[in-house]
Amino acid sequence: MTKQDTALTLAPRLAEKIRDMLIAGRLKPGQRLSEASLSSDLDVSRNSLREAFRLLTTEGLLRHEPNRGVFVSTPSMASIIDIYRVRRLIECRALEQAYPQHPAVARMRASVEKALECREASDWVGVGSANMAFHAAIVDLADSARLSAFYGQIAAELRLSFGLLEDPEFLHAPYVDMNAAILAQLEEGKTSEAAAALESYLSRSERTVLAAFSRLGH
Amino acid sequence: MTKQDTALTLAPRLAEKIRDMLIAGRLKPGQRLSEASLSSDLDVSRNSLREAFRLLTTEGLLRHEPNRGVFVSTPSMASIIDIYRVRRLIECRALEQAYPQHPAVARMRASVEKALECREASDWVGVGSANMAFHAAIVDLADSARLSAFYGQIAAELRLSFGLLEDPEFLHAPYVDMNAAILAQLEEGKTSEAAAALESYLSRSERTVLAAFSRLGH
DNA sequence: AAAAATAAATCGTTGAACAATCTTGACAGA
DNA sequence: TCTGTCAAGATTGTTCAACGATTTATTTTT
Numbered sequence: 224m225t226k227q228d229t230a231l232t233l234a235p236r237l238a239e240k241i242r243d244m245l246i247a248g249r250l251k252p253g254q255r256l257s258e259a260s261l262s263s264d265l266d267v268s269r270n271s272l273r274e275a276f277r278l279l280t281t282e283g284l285l286r287h288e289p290n291r292g293v294f295v296s297t298p299s300m301a302s303i304i305d306i307y308r309v310r311r312l313i314e315c316r317a318l319e320q321a322y323p324q325h326p327a328v329a330r331m332r333a334s335v336e337k338a339l340e341c342r343e344a345s346d347w348v349g350v351g352s353a354n355m356a357f358h359a360a361i362v363d364l365a366d367s368a369r370l371s372a373f374y375g376q377i378a379a380e381l382r383l384s385f386g387l388l389e390d391p392e393f394l395h396a397p398y399v400d401m402n403a404a405i406l407a408q409l410e411e412g413k414t415s416e417a418a419a420a421l422e423s424y425l426s427r428s429e430r431t432v433l434a435a436f437s438r439l440g441h
Numbered sequence: 442m443t444k445q446d447t448a449l450t451l452a453p454r455l456a457e458k459i460r461d462m463l464i465a466g467r468l469k470p471g472q473r474l475s476e477a478s479l480s481s482d483l484d485v486s487r488n489s490l491r492e493a494f495r496l497l498t499t500e501g502l503l504r505h506e507p508n509r510g511v512f513v514s515t516p517s518m519a520s521i522i523d524i525y526r527v528r529r530l531i532e533c534r535a536l537e538q539a540y541p542q543h544p545a546v547a548r549m550r551a552s553v554e555k556a557l558e559c560r561e562a563s564d565w566v567g568v569g570s571a572n573m574a575f576h577a578a579i580v581d582l583a584d585s586a587r588l589s590a591f592y593g594q595i596a597a598e599l600r601l602s603f604g605l606l607e608d609p610e611f612l613h614a615p616y617v618d619m620n621a622a623i624l625a626q627l628e629e630g631k632t633s634e635a636a637a638a639l640e641s642y643l644s645r646s647e648r649t650v651l652a653a654f655s656r657l658g659h
Numbered sequence: 660a661a662a663a664a665t666a667a668a669t670c671g672t673t674g675a676a677c678a679a680t681c682t683t684g685a686c687a688g689a
Numbered sequence: 690t691c692t693g694t695c696a697a698g699a700t701t702g703t704t705c706a707a708c709g710a711t712t713t714a715t716t717t718t719t
Contacts, residue, residue: 232507232671234495258701268673270488273702277452277495283587289450290680290701308585312534320530367526369501373591450702476670486704491671508670508711664717671710679702687694 237267237275242379245284245295248386252297256285282376284383298384300433306377307429311422313374314358317365319418323410327363331406334360338399347391354395355382357402361421388435398428455485455493460597463502463513466604470515474503500594502601516602518651524595524602525647529640531592532576535583537636541628545581549624552578556617565609572613573600575620579639606653616646 244250262272276293279285285293296302321328334357341349355378362374388394401424408417462468480490494511497503503511514520539546552575559567573596580592606612619642626635 232505234671259699269701270491270674271672273488274492274495277492278499281496281499287450292701305585305587308583309588312538312583312585312588313530316530316534365526365530367523367530369523369595370527370530377587452702477668487670488705489703509713510670660719662717662719664715666713666715668713669711671708673707673709674705675707676705677703680700682699683697685694685696687692689690689692 233267233271234274234278237265237271238278240265241275241279242282242284246379246382246386250295252295252383252387254295255291256293256295258292283380296380296383298380298387298436300436302380303384303429303432303436306381307425307432309377310358311425313365313370314361314425315418315422317362317370318405318409318421319414321361321364321409321414323412323414325364325366327360328406328409330360330363331357331402331409335399335403335406338402342396342399345392347395350399351385351391351395354398354402357406384432384436387439388432390435394431394435398424451485451489452492452496455483455489456496458483459493459497460500460502464597464600464604468513470513470601470605472513473509474511474513476510501598514598514601516598516605516654518654520598521602521647521650521654524599525643525650527595528576529643531583531588532579532643533636533640535580535588536623536627536639537632539579539582539627539632541630541632543582543584545578546624546627548578548581549575549620549627553617553621553624556620560614560617563610565613568617569603569609569613572616572620575624602650602654605657606650608653612649612653616642 241250250256256276258269258272258276262269265272276285276287280287280293284296286296287293334353338350338353338357341347341353359371359374359378362371365371385391385394401420405417405420405424408414408420459468468474474494476487476490476494480487483490494503494505498505498511502514504514505511552571556568556571556575559565559571577589577592577596580589583589603609603612619638623635623638623642626632626638
């Protein structure tokens, strides 16, 4: 347990807890979150919960309808397309302009190895997490705290979408080797090739996700 | 007056009001915002004010130190560099992959014309606003709501930095013609050239801002 | 003058309250 | 049966008052 419960103030801790519940699928898209019941469930006051709601709303995980309450965001085709558009723009460019000695490269390598391990153990959720970490590391190549924070948000949104989809093996496993290949190209200094590979990687991933998404009758 | 005061809920309206005060320079960087006094000044409750603080904190305009209060963010060299890094990555790519018939192009043109008018009238604040609108329109070329929202945030942060700097003429006037040139290139379909021009534009602007910034101490 | 102890101010969080708004369901009329 | 009205109930929006915890300022002690 890496607990520092008292380090942060309550609202961000609450937000994190709710975020976890969202990604774990314990709160389902479209579901309304009642201030009264959730605040008593989490054992906090309504005011504190509302502060947390504000945070999650700006992150796009919750949707606020005045006088009606907050709802878990429902991923849509539109949001998936939007997110992949952002990913292609940011990740590919970050990769293209990267230099192979960047510290984030170590994190990329660690993520690839983690993903390989998890695949070996058929731990598909672990593969998924490792993949996400790989891409976050790519964004870190751009050396911008703001960009990395922004990417963290849309990654969380994407995980919300993934929560709807079944068969995480089909969803994540194929990309482990591609990640390894991209990493290898980067380490050789072939950043343009790496970026191109990532571009087609992301397009393929987008198609897969959209197809799986449409398959469940939006 | 384009007032719809009752449309939104209180916290976002408060946030907007405070944002305006920040950009107008009525609240100075580093200044501490007391919950008690500000809430009575704005005639709202402490709780509502705290919700607004959360919003502005995630936007980077305010900084929250637990048990000490919230402070107006102090722009630093580091933050300016970070922001320009993001701008180069996002704006240049958005421009490069744009197609000249995109609706946002009309907004770009309107901004250029507005800037020309304001320059004629020596309204340098107006020139600055028009410039900002021009660049926001560039980002809109990428057709991503999330990307545009993110850009809006860092633009607000940048305006906070500009507030520190004097001589808005020096800061904004030189770029009006460059914007016009970039727009012309885009309309001719020369997106790569336009992107290259924007890249050097942004680098020059960054240098200017950094220089002006270092000139006023720390 | 430095350190320790004390007091004052401010934030963090809670619970209760009430107005405004939305939802529900009964009911009357066509 | 369908439709529109209207009151009752539930939920959010916002405020207020309170109190423990932490920080800041002040005073006392060494």
